[in-house]
Amino acid sequence: MIVNFDQIRGHRKILELLTRVVHTKRLAHAYVFSGLEGIGKRLTALALAKNLLCSSGGGKSCGTCSACIQVARGNHPDLMMIEPEKGVITIDNIRNLKRELSRKSFSGGYKVCLVDDADKMNLQAENALLKTLEEPTPDTVIILITAKPYRLLPTVLSRCQHLKFQPLALFDASELIMGGVAGVGKDDALLMASLTGGSPGKSFTLKVEQLKGLRDSWINQSKFCAQAKDENFFVGEENFLSDKENVDLKLNLLRLWYRDLALYKIYGNFDCVLNKDKAEEIASQSSALSLERILNALLGTEKYSATLEYNANPQLTLEAILMMLNPKRDFFWSKKI
Structure with missing residues (x-):
């Protein structure tokens, strides 16, 4: 219409x-x-x-x-x-x-x-x-x-x-999602709006289970990278990282995850956390990482958004962001974006 x-x-x-x-x-x-x-x-x-x-x-x-x-x-x-x-x-x-x-x-x-x-x-x-x-x-x-x-x-x-055009406010996006996706309640609609970065259109093409599955792949990979003791950071996730589909969406999922880790690390509660259904994992990962590591990875997602204009290699850049979580790595983004 x-x-x-x-x-x-x-x-x-x-x-x-x-x-x-x-x-x-x-x-x-x-x-x-x-x-x-x-x-x-x-x-x-x-x-x-x-x-x-x-x-x-x-x-x-x-x-x-x-x-x-x-x-x-x-x-x-x-x-x-x-x-x-x-x-x-x-x-x-x-x-x-x-x-x-x-x-x-x-x-x-x-x-x-x-x-x-x-x-x-x-x-x-x-x-x-x-x-x-x-x-x-x-x-x-x-x-x-x-x-x-x-x-x-x-x-x-x-x-x-x-x-x-800018992404929609989460309230507007979630209302459109509830009106356009059958069986989606208020909480899931708000989560979908958050995970897609304020894009109702993406929520219409990806079911909430698909979005959560994609997010969970990131959570598992970031946890693995933070704990890895050798260079095999990405074993079992090659296809996920090299898949060029929905790169913007993947980047936003990762950015929101690091955001939640940082907020919990700073405030010690889940009041401002978006991924509330992953509270236990947020507490676990944030306790295992320094705030500096988390903020540096978050900065990396912002920096990568800018590099999209220059056709940066998606797999290499996403790998670099994930590697920042490992305490054995001393790679940090410049704060100048």
């Missing part, structure tokens, strides 16, 4: 900006919507398209006219959507986009194009898109949606208005 701006959770400043430019008709010819997966970028892009294509002319989609219904069904003639085919967006996809944008609007208004997972464009596709961005067609709006804006060409980014 495609909603209006006022029905979207979070992203207040972005929604206010888009509402204003729709009313004043001062839209940019191209936008980049970037941010964590599953936080509402695509939903916002579709809501913008619905506002622009609504035939009521009131600056806010009515939801009942034929145009709004067509947008909701995905078959509006002035709305084009491009998604990766077999993991890539090719130059042929962009050529089709250019042909569609060059044609007269069916309704006499805007033509809108959404490019989902825009970072999956190959170099030829990006260069072809760049020419379109440099010479925009009047009354057209292109929206590039991506969780990895650093993979787009700087020349493409510079020709778009870049709107950066």
Whole structure:
């Protein structure tokens, strides 16, 4: 279901900006919507398209006219959507986009194009898109949606208005999870919101048992690394560490775990701990580690988030973070991130 701006959770400043430019008709010819997966970028892009294509002319989609219904069904003639085919967006996809944008609007208004997972464009596709961005067609709006804006060409980014979406507040995310995932109660919804970093979309694709299983793999690995007496830090976990899927999610699970260890180490209680179902393990691991070790590993997760922009090797960096827990290792992150 495609909603209006006022029905979207979070992203207040972005929604206010888009509402204003729709009313004043001062839209940019191209936008980049970037941010964590599953936080509402695509939903916002579709809501913008619905506002622009609504035939009521009131600056806010009515939801009942034929145009709004067509947008909701995905078959509006002035709305084009491009998604990766077999993991890539090719130059042929962009050529089709250019042909569609060059044609007269069916309704006499805007033509809108959404490019989902825009970072999956190959170099030829990006260069072809760049020419379109440099010479925009009047009354057209292109929206590039991506969780990895650093993979787009700087020349493409510079020709778009870049709107950066932030993760949802845990309360908002947990309420959306309870409404979208059958059988999930308040406590599990809050845990899922925390473990996914405020991404309801990830919670819709990963069941709570899967999230807990992934988290428990991290807990076991961090415990093993803290106790290892030789160089065999990662025996039995090679596949887990080398798996490049959900790297952001894994990093967040690890960050939240170290956060809980640090809070328990400092305060000696579980009041602010997120992984409350792992209280015994939190107490055990935190007592076995110095606060300096825990905080250094936590800093490592923050540092790694920055290195994603430079295509750092996920396995090597995650291993480095885990090795910081071992008292036999003297590797520490610089506090300058």
